[in-house]
Amino acid sequence: MSLLEIENVSKRYGSETLALNSVAFSVEAGEFVAIIGPSGAGKSTLLRCINRLIDVSSGDIRFDGVSVPKLRGAALRRHRTQIGMIFQHYNLVNRLSVIENVLHGRLGYKNTLQGILGLYTEYEKREAVRILETLGLSEQMYKRCDQLSGGQKQRVGIARALVQQPKMLLCDEPIASLDPSSAKVIMDTLRDINQTMGITLLVNLHQVDVALHYAERIIGINRGQVIYDGPPQALNNEQIYQIYGSEAGELILDLKERYAA
Amino acid sequence: MQPEAFFLRRRVQSAIFFAAILGLTYGSILLTQFDVIQGLQAVPRAFAWGIVNFVPDERAWTRLPRILEKLQETVLMAIASSSVASVFGLGLALLGANTTRPHPWFSLPARMLASIFRNIDVSVWALILLFSFGQSGFTGFFALFFVTLGFITRVMVETIDEVSTDSVEALRATGASYGAIISQSVIPACLPQLISWVLYMIETNIRSATLVGILTGTGIGFLFDLYFKNFNYGAASLVVLATVVAVLLIEAVSNAIRRTIL
Ligand SMILES: Nc1ncnc2c1ncn2[C@@H]1O[C@H](COP(=O)(O)OP(=O)(O)OP(=O)(O)O)[C@@H](O)[C@H]1O
Ligand SMILES: [Mg+2]
Numbered sequence: 001m002s003l004l005e006i007e008n009v010s011k012r013y014g015s016e017t018l019a020l021n022s023v024a025f026s027v028e029a030g031e032f033v034a035i036i037g038p039s040g041a042g043k044s045t046l047l048r049c050i051n052r053l054i055d056v057s058s059g060d061i062r063f064d065g066v067s068v069p070k071l072r073g074a075a076l077r078r079h080r081t082q083i084g085m086i087f088q089h090y091n092l093v094n095r096l097s098v099i100e101n102v103l104h105g106r107l108g109y110k111n112t113l114q115g116i117l118g119l120y121t122e123y124e125k126r127e128a129v130r131i132l133e134t135l136g137l138s139e140q141m142y143k144r145c146d147q148l149s150g151g152q153k154q155r156v157g158i159a160r161a162l163v164q165q166p167k168m169l170l171c172d173e174p175i176a177s178l179d180p181s182s183a184k185v186i187m188d189t190l191r192d193i194n195q196t197m198g199i200t201l202l203v204n205l206h207q208v209d210v211a212l213h214y215a216e217r218i219i220g221i222n223r224g225q226v227i228y229d230g231p232p233q234a235l236n237n238e239q240i241y242q243i244y245g246s247e248a249g250e251l252i253l254d255l256k257e258r259y260a261a
Numbered sequence: 262m263q264p265e266a267f268f269l270r271r272r273v274q275s276a277i278f279f280a281a282i283l284g285l286t287y288g289s290i291l292l293t294q295f296d297v298i299q300g301l302q303a304v305p306r307a308f309a310w311g312i313v314n315f316v317p318d319e320r321a322w323t324r325l326p327r328i329l330e331k332l333q334e335t336v337l338m339a340i341a342s343s344s345v346a347s348v349f350g351l352g353l354a355l356l357g358a359n360t361t362r363p364h365p366w367f368s369l370p371a372r373m374l375a376s377i378f379r380n381i382d383v384s385v386w387a388l389i390l391l392f393s394f395g396q397s398g399f400t401g402f403f404a405l406f407f408v409t410l411g412f413i414t415r416v417m418v419e420t421i422d423e424v425s426t427d428s429v430e431a432l433r434a435t436g437a438s439y440g441a442i443i444s445q446s447v448i449p450a451c452l453p454q455l456i457s458w459v460l461y462m463i464e465t466n467i468r469s470a471t472l473v474g475i476l477t478g479t480g481i482g483f484l485f486d487l488y489f490k491n492f493n494y495g496a497a498s499l500v501v502l503a504t505v506v507a508v509l510l511i512e513a514v515s516n517a518i519r520r521t522i523l
Contacts, residue, residue: 051434080436091431093446095453104445108436115441157431164435 002026003200009059011045019045021224032194032201034215036208038244042224043204047170051083081108084161088173090153094146098156102128105163131159151182168200187214314494321495328503335480339466342405347459350413358421360429378411383469387476396478404473405466416458425450453522460515471504
């Protein structure tokens with residue numbers, strides 16, 4: 001049984017936009033999958049259907065054998081604890097300290113009262129500290145998040161996801177707001193998490209070269225449909241044209257050749 | 262469109278605007294038969310009279326303890342109604358904001374309630390509430406309460422959507438419960454703005470409370486009314502002075518608080 005099975009998932013916004021059109025694929029535990037596609041293709045929508053920040057219109061998603069679209073209340077919360085999410089804009093509470101933001105990752109395991117009061121156990125706090133240390137943020141631990149650089153903020157976002165002890169991470173354009181060197185740090189960190197901790201990664205990326213470099217599998221989406229699903233090596237020019245449309249395809253092929261050289 | 266045509270249209274628009282203002286002013290003077298010239302001539306006389314009678318005399322100062330007692334009553338009433346209303350206002354804002362509403366249906370009623378409360382002036386609320394509570398402290402308290410409730414709800418709905426949409430999404434994704442999301446991310450993110458607006462409402466409400474007091478016969482407003490109608494101008498002006506000092510003090514304190522939290 002695969003960790004994640006997506007079967008004929010469609011998502012309609014209003015009556016016009018078909019953001020996802022019969023999407024189907026499955027992901028094995030431990031895979032590093034990059035999802036590429038032009039703006040508006042439906043990449044963010046797809047990730048948010050998996051942890052049910054968005055409800056699907058039809059089709060089924062099974063995570064670890066559990067059907068996600070039907071989950072409600074406590075079961076839905078338990079489902080979400082197993083999946084960490086990382087965002088383009090980090091989505092931290094900027095006025096709070098780094099460690100407080102990281103501990104937010106434990107809120108899914110709390111009952112209502114513990115959650116409202118923010119009561120964390122000693123073990124949870126030690127875990128948060130340990131994860132921050134491995135991500136190189138021990139100096140920043142008690143700083144407010146608005147004093148951090150973009151790359152540091154994203155590492156806090158990753159720490160918040162890891163403290164959940166997730167089986168899978170959903171990363172929605174994790175490096176789109178970063179300079180090239182911070183972007184590399186983040187992508188290396190993600191690869192490290194995938195390889196040493198065995199956490200499954202689903203990463204939306206705008207940069208095809210980065211996707212080809214890091215991922216072991218590429219899923220190309222255009223207008224809500226999966227155009228390509230396979231290893232980076234097998235992705236040919238025609239398929240890149242199909243994913244991105246002809247003009248953007250030209251540009252991306254340039255990049256791909258440079259990467260190959 | 263040519264630039265000339267554009268600027269010509271602009272000039273015509275301004276001309277029409279000023280003509281309309283002039284027309285309105287002249288029309289209302291005619292209708293009310295208010296003699297502008299005479300009114301303006303009265304200003305220096307009013308000033309002279311005011312200065313002569315404004316300085317509190319010996320007798321007025323003996324009333325200071327009573328004035329301070331009433332002033333304290335008014336200030337505390339304003340603070341109490343502002344803070345209680347702010348708590349309810351924050352609750353209503355959480356129901357109304359797109360980010361935190363428990364269901365899309367909550368939004369419109371919450372926002373409508375807020376704008377009804379806010380758009381009715383304090384004095385009008387006081388008049389309405391006079392019917393239910395008569396001339397008592399409750400009338401003033403609830404008049405200030407309703408206006409503050411409406412105001413805080415309105416500004417906080419905007420603040421919540423502005424500062425916490427992203428972090429709410431992140432906490433939802435971790436599996437956090439609604440209560441945890443509100444207390445761990447929305448409240449911390451909005452707190453500085455909330456405190457700042459509550460302080461602003463306290464300042465505003467102390468001023469309003471003085472006027473509402475005249476209407477409802479309570480607090481410092483009642484005292485002013487009493488002295489003024491008994492031609493005890495010295496004491497009445499002492500009331501005004503004390504109120505001004507109190508307002509300035511409160512403003513200084515709240516500015517200091519603002520500086521430290523923002
Ligand atoms: N809340 C929404 N309401 C209506 N339409 C939406 C909503 N969210 C997304 N869409 C539409 O659904 C389609 C897919 O959007 P989505 O954000 O998933 O694309 P994306 O691939 O993530 O794009 P980008 O690379 O720009 O982030 C787009 O046409 C978008 O306009
Ligand atoms: Mg997106």
